[in-house]
Amino acid sequence: MKRIYFALMAMIISVAFLACDKIDGPYKEEVVKPETNKKVMLEDYTGHLCPNCPAAHEIAHDLKDIYEDNLIIVVVHAGNYFARPEPPEYPYDFRTPAGEEYLSTFVGLAGFPIGMINRTNEEGNYLVDKDAWGTKISQLLEEDPEISVEINSTLESGKISGEINIEFLSSISQQASLQIWITEDSIIKPQKVPSSEGDIIEEYQHDHVLRGAVNGTWGEALSQATYETGNTETIKFSNFQLGDDWVAEKLSIVAFVYDNDSKKVIQVEKKKLIE
Amino acid sequence: MKKHYIKLAALLIIFISLAQTVQSQSKYGQVSGSFQFDGQMYKPDSELGITDSMIDGKTARMNAFGNIIYTLGNFSAGVRYEAYLPPMAGFDSRLEGHGFANRWARYKTGIIDVTVGNFYEQFGTGMIFRAYEEWTLGYDNSVDGVRAIITPMKGMTIKGIWGTQRYFWDQYEKDDRGIIRGGDMDFFLNDLFGVMENSKTKITLGAGMISRYQADQDPIYKLPENVASWSTRMNLSHGGFFWLTEYAHKINDPNAINQFIYKEGQGLFSSVSYSQKGLGIAISGKWIDNMGFKSDRTVTGDALFINFLPPNTKTHSYSLSAMYPYATQPNGEAAIQGTLNYRVPKKSFLGGKYGMGIEVNFAHIRSIEKTAIDADTPIGESGTLGYESKFLSIGNEVYFQDLGFEIDKKINKHFKLIASADMITYNMSVIEGHSGEPNVDAFVWVTDLQYRFKRKHSIRWEMSQLLTKQDQGNWLATTLEYNFAPTWFFAIMDQYNYVNSDGVISFESEDGTLHEKTYKKLHYPTISAGYTKGTTRVLLSYGRQREGILCVGGVCRAVPSSNGFKITITSSF
Numbered sequence A: 001m002k003r004i005y006f007a008l009m010a011m012i013i014s015v016a017f018l019a020c021d022k023i024d025g026p027y028k029e030e031v032v033k034p035e036t037n038k039k040v041m042l043e044d045y046t047g048h049l050c051p052n053c054p055a056a057h058e059i060a061h062d063l064k065d066i067y068e069d070n071l072i073i074v075v076v077h078a079g080n081y082f083a084r085p086e087p088p089e090y091p092y093d094f095r096t097p098a099g100e101e102y103l104s105t106f107v108g109l110a111g112f113p114i115g116m117i118n119r120t121n122e123e124g125n126y127l128v129d130k131d132a133w134g135t136k137i138s139q140l141l142e143e144d145p146e147i148s149v150e151i152n153s154t155l156e157s158g159k160i161s162g163e164i165n166i167e168f169l170s171s172i173s174q175q176a177s178l179q180i181w182i183t184e185d186s187i188i189k190p191q192k193v194p195s196s197e198g199d200i201i202e203e204y205q206h207d208h209v210l211r212g213a214v215n216g217t218w219g220e221a222l223s224q225a226t227y228e229t230g231n232t233e234t235i236k237f238s239n240f241q242l243g244d245d246w247v248a249e250k251l252s253i254v255a256f257v258y259d260n261d262s263k264k265v266i267q268v269e270k271k272k273l274i275e
Numbered sequence B: 001m002k003k004h005y006i007k008l009a010a011l012l013i014i015f016i017s018l019a020q021t022v023q024s025q026s027k028y029g030q031v032s033g034s035f036q037f038d039g040q041m042y043k044p045d046s047e048l049g050i051t052d053s054m055i056d057g058k059t060a061r062m063n064a065f066g067n068i069i070y071t072l073g074n075f076s077a078g079v080r081y082e083a084y085l086p087p088m089a090g091f092d093s094r095l096e097g098h099g100f101a102n103r104w105a106r107y108k109t110g111i112i113d114v115t116v117g118n119f120y121e122q123f124g125t126g127m128i129f130r131a132y133e134e135w136t137l138g139y140d141n142s143v144d145g146v147r148a149i150i151t152p153m154k155g156m157t158i159k160g161i162w163g164t165q166r167y168f169w170d171q172y173e174k175d176d177r178g179i180i181r182g183g184d185m186d187f188f189l190n191d192l193f194g195v196m197e198n199s200k201t202k203i204t205l206g207a208g209m210i211s212r213y214q215a216d217q218d219p220i221y222k223l224p225e226n227v228a229s230w231s232t233r234m235n236l237s238h239g240g241f242f243w244l245t246e247y248a249h250k251i252n253d254p255n256a257i258n259q260f261i262y263k264e265g266q267g268l269f270s271s272v273s274y275s276q277k278g279l280g281i282a283i284s285g286k287w288i289d290n291m292g293f294k295s296d297r298t299v300t301g302d303a304l305f306i307n308f309l310p311p312n313t314k315t316h317s318y319s320l321s322a323m324y325p326y327a328t329q330p331n332g333e334a335a336i337q338g339t340l341n342y343r344v345p346k347k348s349f350l351g352g353k354y355g356m357g358i359e360v361n362f363a364h365i366r367s368i369e370k371t372a373i374d375a376d377t378p379i380g381e382s383g384t385l386g387y388e389s390k391f392l393s394i395g396n397e398v399y400f401q402d403l404g405f406e407i408d409k410k411i412n413k414h415f416k417l418i419a420s421a422d423m424i425t426y427n428m429s430v431i432e433g434h435s436g437e438p439n440v441d442a443f444v445w446v447t448d449l450q451y452r453f454k455r456k457h458s459i460r461w462e463m464s465q466l467l468t469k470q471d472q473g474n475w476l477a478t479t480l481e482y483n484f485a486p487t488w489f490f491a492i493m494d495q496y497n498y499v500n501s502d503g504v505i506s507f508e509s510e511d512g513t514l515h516e517k518t519y520k521k522l523h524y525p526t527i528s529a530g531y532t533k534g535t536t537r538v539l540l541s542y543g544r545q546r547e548g549i550l551c552v553g554g555v556c557r558a559v560p561s562s563n564g565f566k567i568t569i570t571s572s573f
Helices: A002-017 A053-070 A097-107 A130-140 B002-024
Strands: A040-046 A071-077 A114-117 A147-156 A159-168 A176-184 A187-192 A200-206 A209-213 A232-241 A251-259 A265-272 B030-041 B060-072 B075-084 B097-109 B112-119 B143-153 B156-165 B179-188 B201-213 B226-238 B241-250 B265-276 B279-289 B332-344 B356-366 B398-410 B415-426 B440-454 B457-468 B474-484 B488-499 B504-508 B514-518 B522-533 B536-545 B548-552 B555-559 B562-572
Touching: A040 A053, A040 A097, A040 A130, A040 A265, A053 A071, A053 A130, A071 A097, A071 A176, A071 A265, A097 A209, A114 A130, A147 A251, A147 A265, A159 A176, A159 A251, A176 A232
Parallel strands: A040 A071, A071 A209
Antiparallel strands: A040 A114, A147 A159, A159 A232, A176 A209, A176 A251, A187 A200, A251 A265, B030 B060, B030 B562, B060 B075, B075 B097, B097 B112, B112 B143, B143 B156, B156 B179, B179 B201, B201 B226, B226 B241, B241 B265, B265 B279, B279 B332, B332 B356, B356 B398, B398 B415, B415 B440, B440 B457, B457 B474, B474 B488, B488 B522, B504 B514, B522 B536, B536 B562, B548 B555
16 A cells, blocks of 8 residues: 555656646737847748748748848749649749759758748758747847848849948958849739638739849859958949849849858848839 | 688687577577668659659668667667668658667666666557657657656556657757656556456556646747646456547647647547457547647657557558548547458358458548637637637538448468458548648459469469549559468569549539649559568569558658669568
């Protein structure tokens, strides 16, 4: 009989270790946006045939509401599986040559939706599940901004020209490159959604869509490998031809500086083409 | 040259006798283990749409493991080495790599049995906790930590576990996944209470609890850092009658599976069976509501599950019958399954000289009924309580149904026949996530005839057909196999997707749009051969494999189509 009591006591004590947290509504956090010039880029890989992807876009929008200008979202439509045109319901082709290359380099055969935050990686794995985006973004926003990026651009007869001014707030000692992208908001086209939500949304608002790489798929290397605090560098670009159906008022330029070795984004900036 | 042969022979003799000494002499302990190597070569196949760029230079892929266990009295220890260089097509690419996936040590003494390192364990049916591995799925959620099993008296077993789960090759780092801890107790009343000692009715009662700790660093939601799940169960048996029931409950656990809703989860599983000579009946029912539970709330896919939700369907072994397997839906399902086994007696009209076995199987799985919590919140909306559901409510959507009959009859000294027919309804939209696709209604028949013409020599001929107007249309399959028991077998098989007369599958979606798709009529021929000697088995095959889904226990893996040569070697020692 003594043994039963001993056993039961052990059980009760161990149960005490197993705490449980019951949360009462409201369930959303009250997050104060950090005061910083550090900006973080969320690269959201998607396709109009991916029914689980709109849920990821909603998460991205929730995060944008919290972090505002400190979070820059770029949505990359890529891959034969989810982004290929499928007439008659999904005839549009959102894909870009640059996006296809980023897909094969970083994403491979991973299922959608999937994303990257500032292209950081842990032992070669760049990918972050949509529900972990918020955690990762809040962690990266605690880092100091090492550089500041300023974008200036002009549009003339369907071609974009401009310059990116980079100012170094701390020293950089590894070769980095500058990547310039064009994104477009509010492209109204069909999107597949889960059966429980009706299978398809005919007029879905596709935002932050990657339209192309202005200075090559992998950008261009900065002229020096090392920079001191206070140094500046200006990189110009000219005569980038807009696509036939792009709407100039909805375009933005996204520019980021990244480390050549790790591919990690050091700082990113975004500016609308036409203010 | 002769000198070398003598040296080699001498070395071999020494090695063999040493090995035998280690195995037979318990003073130094015993080494045992198992090994498996699965390798595949891939080649492009234009008809299947496999191009060189898809193969991407990785024309040879392999999955291999080696388990080595050392036992000495009450002590045992082992390692499990795995290599996926690179993993075979259809397996998660995060498996790529090699190393010692498991290492553990175990000591049993008196009333306590302790394991440190990696272990597999289950509480009850597994609805709150099951750590297991399934090689054919590439699934392994072993717990790395400590486990203690205490048997303070006969009839009482208490288990306690604490650790983190395996996530491919990721070593645990602070906050990269949850920590799980739990306990379970089992009481076999017939041993505990003298009055029941000689009773024909045997009763076991059990209860368990498990809790996950994962930090909340999410900026959007207030997340519970400690999520607990508990269950109680009862087993009752009396003669040929057996009854098992388990109820499980999980507190709020917003995660990627339920889209971050704060609703609690519940599950009930009950199964009753009766068997006597020549007759067996089994009926089981299951009701699940929001019971997806993982070590990391943000992870999707088949990894890091803490629990296991039993499927309630028959696992088919014939290839066409197994074309549409069911995957358990952790967010909610109501299932019922019944199986009847009857052996028609010998010398009766149907039974003939040797008797005949009949099996009838029925499985039906539907959604559960979910109602909105208020007029403003759609069902399943993230960041809310999600929905309301009455316990044991049944919804309108059919997920899966399988009605099947099978007979097996030994016709005479040489011939044995197995014939089966199944009517399957498969909700492709819910099970595979292909929204918009209609349910597949399929009829499959199989005849499997074995002809033994000499002692140890037999030939098996299998024919089957799958008829459906959905998905990829109709299939015809045949296998011819020659067996020299128990050592050799040699087989040729073909699966032919003849679709229908014109190769076009069409369906009208709910809004009236007509969808049409043309499918190529393709053959998938394969030749295979195998050799078995003792505990070692080698299996070779060459040919085209159709794309499909492999499900074990309700957990599924997509198998892509492929063309090439495959080898499997397994052994145990």
